[in-house]
Amino acid sequence: xxxxxxxxxxxxxxxxxxxxxxxxxxxxxxxxxxxxxxxxxxxxxxxxxxxxxxxxxxxxxxxxxxxxxxxxxxxxxxxxxxxxxxxxxxxxxxxxxxxxxxxxxxxxxxxxxxxxxxxxxxxxxxxxxxxxxxxxxxxxxxxxxxxxxxxxxxxxxxxxxxxxxxxxxxxxxxxxxxxxxxxxxxxxxx
Numbered sequence: 001x002x003x004x005x006x007x008x009x010x011x012x013x014x015x016x017x018x019x020x021x022x023x024x025x026x027x028x029x030x031x032x033x034x035x036x037x038x039x040x041x042x043x044x045x046x047x048x049x050x051x052x053x054x055x056x057x058x059x060x061x062x063x064x065x066x067x068x069x070x071x072x073x074x075x076x077x078x079x080x081x082x083x084x085x086x087x088x089x090x091x092x093x094x095x096x097x098x099x100x101x102x103x104x105x106x107x108x109x110x111x112x113x114x115x116x117x118x119x120x121x122x123x124x125x126x127x128x129x130x131x132x133x134x135x136x137x138x139x140x141x142x143x144x145x146x147x148x149x150x151x152x153x154x155x156x157x158x159x160x161x162x163x164x165x166x167x168x169x170x171x172x173x174x175x176x177x178x179x180x181x182x183x184x185x186x187x188x189x190x
Contacts, residue, residue, distance in 0.1 A: 008036035016168050019131070020175040022077035022182065027064035031057060044156050045112045048105055048121040049169060056128060063132035070134055071092040079179045082135045090126045090137075097122035116152050120145055139176035141180060146172055 011033035020024035038053035072078050082090070102118030104112040127141035145167035153162035 002040075004036055005040055005158065005160050007021060008033055008040060010162055011036065012164050013167065016171045016175070020171060020178050021110055021178070022079065024064065024067045024071075024077070027060050027067070030060045034060065035189075040158070040161070044158060045110060046117050046152075046156060047109050047111050048101055048114070048117040052121040055125060059128045059132060063128070066132050067134070072186075076182070076186070077134065079134045079136055079183050081183065082130065082137050087137060090141075091131065094119075094126050096122050097125060099100050112156060116148065120149050120152060123148075136176070136179045139179060142172040143169060143176070 009027050015026050015029040015033055018029060034053040038050050038057075041047070041050035041053060067077060070078050080114040098115075098119045098121075101122060102115035105114035105118055111117060123145050125140055127138050127145060130138035130141060146165045148167045150162050150169070153159070153165060
């Protein structure tokens with residue numbers, strides 16, 4: 001456990017806790033967390049994960065901007081379900097991105113786990129866009145990502161980060177439940 005990893009974990013907890021509450025201030029915590037993890041993942045040769053943090057930094061800024069424009073009159077963030085078409089597109093993008101990135105990392109780098117790492121990265125890209133657009137299904141993606149990440153990080157000796165992802169897995173389940181309840185509560189009565 002390094003001091004850098006400890007700090008990344010602390011900001012990760014804060015980020016997810018604020019996400020569950022649909023609080024726009026999750027984004028500054030997320031920006032710090034991904035900046036720290038970019039360094040950590042590069043040092044442990046998880047290159048897809050390291051590149052993903054650069055993407056996350058940019059999409060955190062985008063999500064922050066999108067969320068500030070989606071607050072209702074009561075000050076609550078409005079969340080929504082995705083259409084079946086959107087979900088199909090998300091699945092196809094995840095598979096295609098994972099295959100391309102995994103093969104690239106396996107061919108051109110000394111990546112420790114190129115295909116698993118690429119799958120986590122590809123699914124995370126899709127999940128982050130779902131999150132930026134306030135789609136409830138982002139939590140389902142994060143649950144799957146957390147499970148795969150736990151295995152990957154334990155294998156690479158990032159035990160504190162694996163611990164973070166165990167807690168994030170539980171938090172993602174709570175997030176899914178909370179966002180579903182929020183959507184039901186905000187749905188117009190018929």
